[in-house]
Amino acid sequence: AQGMIAKLRALGIHIEWQRVQEIAGSSSMGRPHIAQAMLEKGYIASIKEAFTKYISRDGPAYVDREKMTxxxxxxxxxxxxxxxxxxxxxxxxxxxxxxxxxxxxxxxxxxxxxxxxxxxxxxxxxxxxxxxxxxxxxxxxxxxxxxxxx
Known part of the structure; x- marks a missing residue:
C-alpha cells in the first residue's frame, strides 16, 4: 500500500499512510482502503473512480502486492x-x-x-x-x- 501511496503523491494525490491504516483497522490493508482515503480527501467522486483512474491493475498508481516464498x-x-x-x-x-x-x-x-x-x-x-x-x-x-x- 505504501508504494501506491507514493505513486499517488507523484500524481498530485496526497493521502496519508496513517489514515489508510485507520480505515483498514484490523483487516488486511489494500486498495479499497486507499480508495476510501482518496474519497475522503475529495480526489475522487466514488470508490469505483479510484480503481478506474488510478489503482486498477493497469492504473498509474498500481503496485503489485509483495509475495513471500x-x-x-x-x-x-x-x-x-x-x-x-x-x-x-x-x-x-x-x-x-x-x-x-x-x-x-x-x-x-x-x-x-x-x-x-x-x-x-x-x-x-x-x-x-x-x-x-x-x-x-x-x-x-x-x-x-x-x-x-x-
Missing amino acids: PVEAVELILKANGLPVLAHPLTVSDPEIMVSQLKAAGLVGIEAYYGGYTADERNRLINLAERYSLIASGGSDYHGLDASTD
Missing part, C-alpha cells in the same frame, strides 16, 4: 511462535520437493486429512509426513473420514 512464510510463522503446516500439498507440482525444502526451513506438518482426498492420496501424504518426521494434520474444514467437506 513458501520458505519465507515458514520462517515468518516460526518467528511469530506459530507452527507452520503445509496446506493442500497436492496442489504443488512435486509435493516431495516442496516438503523437503520447507522441512529444512522448519516446517512441522502437512495437511494429510482433507475430505477431498482419496484414501490413496491421504495415505501418500501420511507416508510423506512420516518420512520427514512431520505431523500429518487435518485442515480446518476436515470433519472426519466419513464426513463431506460441505
